[in-house]
Amino acid sequence: MKRITIDPITRLEGHGKITIFLNEDGSVANTYLQIPELRGFEKFSEGRIAEDMPQITQRICGVCPEAHHMAATKALDDLFHVEPTSTAKKLRELLYSAFYVTDHTTHFYILAGPDFVMGPDAAPAERNILGVIAKVGLELGGAVINTRKQNHWIIQTVGGRPIHPCFGLPGGVSRAINEEERAKIEEIAKGSIEFAKLTLKVFDDVVLKNKTYLDMILSDTFTQKSYNMGLVDKNNKVNFYDGKVRVVGPDGKEFCKYAPREYLEHIAERVEPWTYLKFPYLKKVGWKGFVDGKDSGVYRATPLSRLNAADGMATPLAQEEYERMYSTLGGKPANYTLATHWARLIELLYAAERLLELSRDPEITSPNIRNIPTATPDEGVGIVEAPRGTLTHHYITDGKGVIKKCNLIVGTTNNHAPLFMSIKKAAKDLIKPGVKITEGLLNRIEMAWRPYDPCMSCATHALPGQLPLEVTIYDAQGNEVKKLSQGI
């Protein structure tokens, strides 16, 4: 029998690998997942001035720079023991809401949409945004581009620079907005709400009214009963920018709720020999392996987890959709991985509504945007919800604010274990003896991981646009049975 070793020490190419080993009878023996991780950030940040971290860390990811910027800014508030002004907090949340509108829009139409709108068996040539727009119409396609463009304008205007804001400061932000800008933001927010409602309607028409998809969503293959993590405000409603981290069990009960500074009391990391990936888990439950359930410390941090971990949405239209989703799915918590796409659209609506609320806040154009810190810096933790999951920045500095140590837990990292488990389960359930391994089948395995939207953007924008995923299947003799590698 040919022996194949998964050696994490070999050079990691810039893409993720799913490797599936088959038994003699053609059923799945084992599945392994490797995704590239960026290395050396701790070393890279040592000796740097903490106040630069919102600029530096936003460079980590070309897709969600605003998330890192915001987490870093909040870490600085904590580091310098300074409370931001009320207006500053609102401006930060306003920018962050606009960011969420762009991000969730992009995800649905480019990533999730193709799976559902075109279907998992559609030819690869059609299973992308071009196919989606051909199906839903040019007008909606134009609205996708426009909504993103307008919300990017908000980020640029409020944040001071396109894509990479120069905005967050310990105790506040760098610029205030005027009435003209505020009025334009308000108009954009109204349009974004309509767009979000339209998108939810597309999801309803294309996904929920299609029995095949609904069955897929509710199927055991795509179900995982892990703990759920998300940031909540003081009313336990979803909040992307601020609050406490709440963890709710697969039974729906609150397991813990912690302030940023307490994160190390609750989260530990597991190391496995076959991958560079680390697997965070809930310390107080313990690591029981790659299994779900109340007794396993594996937790998820995704849009669905956020909705599961909260008691509701803070805005009315999103709250209606939240209730509709849970009533369709049979109550809380919803453990259906594919429902993450639905949750993401409810968040899209919430972000747009929140944007409108904040644009109308009487304080939003106030010039009072900064409290200057006076305390000596030592240690600070900042947590926000990145679109891909709870994002934690932790800095330890000397008395001058120069970084001695830094620790980041990025959104996707929270989901390493559940991601792996979802893929493993889908592979096991879908690849059966006698069943022909088609591209559609492999695509369904990919559908198990797409809801997590794992962040590999930095490793993937090398031309000519490689899809950073390779799925390879080996038979019991170690011969390659099938390889799906898009773009390589």
Place this chain on the structure above:
Amino acid sequence: MKTLVLGIGNPILSDDGAGIKVAHEAGGKLNDPQVTVAETSAAGLSLLDSIVGYDKVIIIDAIQTEKGRAGQIYRMGIEDFSLTKHFSSPHQINLATALELGKMLNLAMPQEITVFAVEAKDITSFSEKCTPEVEQAIPEVVKMVLQELDA
């Protein structure tokens, strides 16, 4: 001819900063009001936003191919990556798809697009410097970009 020279990359991820470094150097040598030099860490749809409205676009980025040698330089036209336009990436879409999308939606797309890509060795370690092989290629790519603008 309204021209855009766009360096793409991540300036803190070793060789992934190659495109940005080239654009930066090229920009320092240019003095043409018709030519805009920009740097971006965006990809996919955001790229589309950057190139709309220009007649000619020169893009510079890092690349990783199966058999390439670190520091190797490629010059590509749009026809060279039409084969990949049907595939999507986890977050974004690749350049070819972005272009196709722009055309589909009747946006003002550039008529001429040229891509210079440098084969990268390391794009997963944090560093503001490129690896030596890539560092050496940068001035060569700058020359090629300037020549392209003269053409």
